Amino acid sequence: MAHAFDCLVAGGGHVGITTALAMKRADPRMRVALVDPTPATGGAVDGRASAIAAAGRRLFEHLGAWSAMAEAAQPIRDMVITDSRLDDAIRPVFLTFGGTLDGGEPFAHMIDNAAMVAALLAAARAAGVEILMPERVVGFTDEGSAVAVELGSGRTVRTGLLVAADGARSCLRDLAGIGTVHTERGRSGIVLTVVHERPHEGRAWEHFLPAGPFAILPLTDDAEGRHRSSLVWTEASETAARLVEGDAFTLLAELERRFGRELGTVAPLGRARAFPLGLTLARDWVKPRFALVGDAAHAIPPVAGQGLNIGLRDAAVLAEVVVDARRLGLDPGRIDVLETYARRRRFDAVEMGATSEILDRLFAIDLPPIRALRDVGLGLVDRMGALKNRFVREAAGIVGDVPRSMRGERP
Numbered sequence: 001m002a003h004a005f006d007c008l009v010a011g012g013g014h015v016g017i018t019t020a021l022a023m024k025r026a027d028p029r030m031r032v033a034l035v036d037p038t039p040a041t042g043g044a045v046d047g048r049a050s051a052i053a054a055a056g057r058r059l060f061e062h063l064g065a066w067s068a069m070a071e072a073a074q075p076i077r078d079m080v081i082t083d084s085r086l087d088d089a090i091r092p093v094f095l096t097f098g099g100t101l102d103g104g105e106p107f108a109h110m111i112d113n114a115a116m117v118a119a120l121l122a123a124a125r126a127a128g129v130e131i132l133m134p135e136r137v138v139g140f141t142d143e144g145s146a147v148a149v150e151l152g153s154g155r156t157v158r159t160g161l162l163v164a165a166d167g168a169r170s171c172l173r174d175l176a177g178i179g180t181v182h183t184e185r186g187r188s189g190i191v192l193t194v195v196h197e198r199p200h201e202g203r204a205w206e207h208f209l210p211a212g213p214f215a216i217l218p219l220t221d222d223a224e225g226r227h228r229s230s231l232v233w234t235e236a237s238e239t240a241a242r243l244v245e246g247d248a249f250t251l252l253a254e255l256e257r258r259f260g261r262e263l264g265t266v267a268p269l270g271r272a273r274a275f276p277l278g279l280t281l282a283r284d285w286v287k288p289r290f291a292l293v294g295d296a297a298h299a300i301p302p303v304a305g306q307g308l309n310i311g312l313r314d315a316a317v318l319a320e321v322v323v324d325a326r327r328l329g330l331d332p333g334r335i336d337v338l339e340t341y342a343r344r345r346r347f348d349a350v351e352m353g354a355t356s357e358i359l360d361r362l363f364a365i366d367l368p369p370i371r372a373l374r375d376v377g378l379g380l381v382d383r384m385g386a387l388k389n390r391f392v393r394e395a396a397g398i399v400g401d402v403p404r405s406m407r408g409e410r411p
Contacts, residue, residue, distance in 0.1 A: 004157040005031045010137045011165030012036025015294030015311035017120040021063050022319035024127045033130040040133035048113045048191050049230040053309045055397030055406040062405045068119035074220045075106035077202030086209055107396040110217050147289045161333045164292050168280055168299035176290055184278040188240035190233040192272040195226040197264025211235050214258045240274040277301050279353050285342040289333035298349040301356045309397055316403035317344050
């Protein structure tokens with residue numbers, strides 16, 4: 001029986017839409033579908049924003065989605081890192097990074113999630129991806145030459161490849177029988193957009209506090225001309241729940257203690273949300289005719305701010321591997337083809353997860369000797385231009401096994 005689709009992607013978030021779009025743009029003859037239980041309206045407006053590395057921006061440009069989101073994208077022009085206790089009167093700066101690559105390209109942009117998802121969804125629809133929303137995958141069966149996918153509407157469709165992009169608590173990963181390695185430290189990330197008195201000038205701040213990092217990430221001004229930033233604020237889960245569920249006065253008081261004075265007075269814009277933090281890594285990334293991408297394969301704490309960007313690289317590499325196999329006349333759903341994708345991506349995700357975990361634990365230590373050594377190390381890095389440049393290129397996603405579409409080349 002003929003397949004309805006060559007590839008069906010389950011999950012309509014950033015990485016899922018990017019995966020479907022990358023497949024279709026790389027080979028317009030592919031029959032690609034995107035399934036998600038939310039309506040196809042561009043995603044829910046939840047007030048969150050994401051950092052997109054330079055490699056991710058290049059991918060979006062290649063896929064024809066960047067122009068629609070560029071106006072909402074705030075370049076990060078530099079980054080400042082401090083290490084202090086919460087009540088320290090002065091937060092000394094130990095490390096700064098210039099935010100541009102060769103040619104003046106910003107190493108990252110901050111973009112509201114709603115604007116990003118809307119642009120990606122519009123590009124996917126224009127490219128010919130079949131949008132099955134609202135719809136959900138409730139089961140699937142490997143039939144050898146295809147996967148029979150059962151949808152919530154009662155319909156069954158067949159696809160040559162099923163891609164799970166349904167998040168850290170992936171139902172498809174569970175249905176495929178793929179286990180995970182998970183670490184939980186009892187902490188949550190508070191996500192909040194704020195307005196502030198003075199312009200941020202494209203500067204990002206990362207304050208390492210004993211409870212966890214407090215990141216201030218620049219956003220574009222809103223329609224009323226107010227200066228905005230996105231916060232990622234780590235606290236013990238009990239504290240985070242108390243802050244987001246409590247009264248506005250307490251939240252503002254605690255926010256002001258951490259925010260600093262550089263940007264003047266500050267006020268929340270919208271409500272704060274808390275998300276549990278932990279490291280989750282899938283034990284397997286692929287099975288015959290089945291692949292994981294994004295948080296379904298790796299959910300990484302936000303210390304390095306790279307979780308979404310690793311997922312975008314998953315999407316680009318998987319599309320590259322699948323299209324290369326098709327050009328050679330191979331079945332891209334074969335396990336040996338999909339293992340090529342897994343080999344190219346697994347080490348990067350594990351390395352980033354381990355780095356995030358180590359940094360998280362290191363900066364949580366409040367013992368004076370450890371703090372002194374840590375700060376000396378940061379100061380030394382700040383004086384080593386070549387090493388700092390390497391870190392900037394790493395953060396930009398342009399080091400290592402960079403897929404062709406992230407280098408601005410045709411896959």
